Every structure is written in C-alpha cells, then in structure tokens.
Amino acid sequence: MGGAFGDILARAQGGDEAAFACIFRDVQPALLRYLRVIALEAEDVAGETWLQVVAGMTGFRGDEQAFRAWLFTIARHRAIDAGRSRARRPTVPLDLSEAAEQLVSADSADLALEAVSARAVVNLIAELPPDQAEVIMLRVVADLDSGDVARIVGKTPGAVRVAAHRGLRRLAEIAQRAGVTQ
C-alpha cells in the first residue's frame, strides 16, 4: 500500500469498512499462505487472527511494516493456540507432506515454473524444517525484515538469517527434485 497506508489505516480505525477491506485484501493472501505452512486449520486461524486485529485496530499506532509485524505476531500466537487445542483433541493425523507432494506432482507435470501456483510453492516450502519454512514465509511472503522476524519467532537476527539461507538452499533442491525447476 505504500504511503497511502497511514491514511487507509486511519480511515479503518474510524470505522470505514472500505478502508478495512483494502487492508484485508492486501494482507490476507500472505497471512493465509503463512498459516498454511505453520498451522493445519489455516482458514480458522486466519479468522481468529482477524477478529483480534479488528478488536485491537483502533488502538494500533505505527506504519505499515509495524502493522504487518503486529498482525503476523497475532497470527503466530493463534496458530500456536490452535496447535495446543488440537493436541488436546485426539484426531487421526494427516500426512500433509504427502498431500503436498501429490499437489506438487500434479502441478509439476507441466514442468513450467510460470504455471506453478502460489499454493504449490507454499506446499514446497512446507516441506522444509518448520523453523526454516516459517522464517522464509515471514521474510518473503509477509515481507518482514530480519529484525521483525527475529522478534516474532524469538530468535536473534543472525539465527534468522542462517535459517533463511539454509531454507532457501534446501528449497532449491526440493524444487529441482520435484521438477519445478531445472
């Protein structure tokens, strides 16, 4: 949103639904993709996240970067809560990596990177170790800098950088193995 964010946020804080819809449409794709990597019920967690964002929006002060960092911090906490809640309920586990492999295989049949959807790439990232996958999603998809990511995941910026680099190298290997890249 760039420089217009301050004005849009102020209008949303004043109750302007169109302004809030603008913020939602800008952030929601990245939020959902991030949650699909770290949570099983991504849509539900996204809904919980927006509820909390709406409830605290009028009291928020900061720029767009701070807003995104705040929102993704909420999302991470809600995802952790959902994971704990799910752990208390005995359920039959679903092998997501296998499902992701099937989805990627279907997309990679064309072997054209241009045809790969964001969802397929997210599924590839979800095959990484969880800490590397989360850092990549926050750095690339949520568009947060290393300092914000470090604060969100509770690591040092150096550790975040190392995890991000390792994750990208491994992702390149996974993509090559899946036939998405050469």
Add this chain to the structure above:
Amino acid sequence: MSGPDAMHDEMPGFSPGRPGGERDEPLLDMIFDRRPIPPGAPPKMHDLASMLAVAAGPAESGDLAGEAAALAAFARLVSPASVSPAVSRPARRWLSRRPARTRLPLAAALVTAAAGLGSITAAYAGVLPSPIQQVAHVTVGAPAPPRDHSHRPLAITRSQPGGTHDRSTSARPPSHSNIPSPTPDSSSVRPPHPGRSGRSPRPVSATCTPRPVPTHTLGAPGPTLSPPKPGAPGWTPGSRGAASCPAIATQHAVPHPSR
C-alpha cells in the same frame, strides 16, 4: 604450498560444508530483499527468485475466502453505525450465555418474589380470605379480617369532592361487569350465583390489581353494596369480594382531571 589458496571449484570432491555455501549468501540476501539478481548468477538462483515471487504474488482463488466474515466482525466491533446496538448487547449476551442451571433458579426466585409481593399487597388490602388474612394480620401487620357481622363496604373508598367523578360508574362493581345493567341498582349487583362466583370471567384489571382497604364510604347516599357474608349464599372462601374492584373500574372509566 605456494601461491594463493585454492578456491572451492579448484578442489573437486572437497566440500567443507554445503558446496558454494559461502558464495551464494549475497545472492540469497538479494532474493530475500527482492532485489534483482545479476544476470550472471546461477540459473538455480533465478528459479528460486521466481518461485518466491510467485509465493508472494497477488491473491489467488480462495485466498480471500474469509473476507465477508472479517468485514462482518469489523462492522460489529469498529464501525460507528453499529456502536449503539453493540453497547446494549453485552448484557443481553451475558444473560443468554448464563447456563440453564443458573437461569432456572433465577426464574423461580423471580416468580416467588412476585407471588410474595402480591400476597403481601393483597393482605394489606384486606382482600384475602379470613383465615389467611388473620395470619397476615399476625405476621406482617396487615389489617385484621372482618368479624362475623362486619363487612367490607363495597362502595368507593374515598370521596372525590369537586372532581369529575361519576358516581354511577364508580359504584358499579366490576365483579358484576358481566351483568348488562350499567346502573347501580341493588338488584343488578346481587351477589353472583355460588356456583359461578369463583369462576366468572372478570377483567384483568379487576382481578389482578389489589386496592387499599376501604376506610370510608362516599358521603352521598347511594346504594349499599354488601358482599356476601361468610356462610351466606354466594360466599365462597376463594372470592375476594368486590371491595377493590369499583375503584379500579372508576380509575379506568373516569378521565384524569388534567386531561
């Protein structure tokens, strides 16, 4: 060994860590920072950058699925148009969220309190059956029940000098409102048949609203309306008598002076 140290690609088969791990870090940082990668960079890096650009791309189908719910939550919590209903909502929500096991005793307590209040009011009005009235007299200081030959006057309890009081209307006991005669004729206000006394339909205002115990009758002479004495024909223990009803009827029939 003389000369400069060998580079990694000059030593095939030797990998101190990940092959080329140190050299690709600036490129990886460029990918993270979304800066353009140099054309001479390995194709793998270009592919990686393209793939991550797709992941950070615009919304695809299903990415905005929760928009309606989020907008509804926003309208409920933030939008000023919904502030006033939302303010009045919490108490109702709080009440509706109370579990049934707390709602039932609450309702029972309310009913009991209403019944007790009504009974006490009726006792002070002196319209209870004699035994109950006696108990009320002893316990809560309500007026004593009438003696054997004492009877509650059925006439209006207070005179309204100079008002717009309609005596003929006020003297008509609502307990006989089902009797067509509108005039306070003694024949028309005869006590009802014993078999019907307790069950005759009456206006709600005449049956539910207790009135104070009559203290004096109208100053002007008029028809004397006597309730059935206990034991006399027409008297039933459950009948309240008509002492409170005429005043109620008057209240409804006589317009307020200020109107």
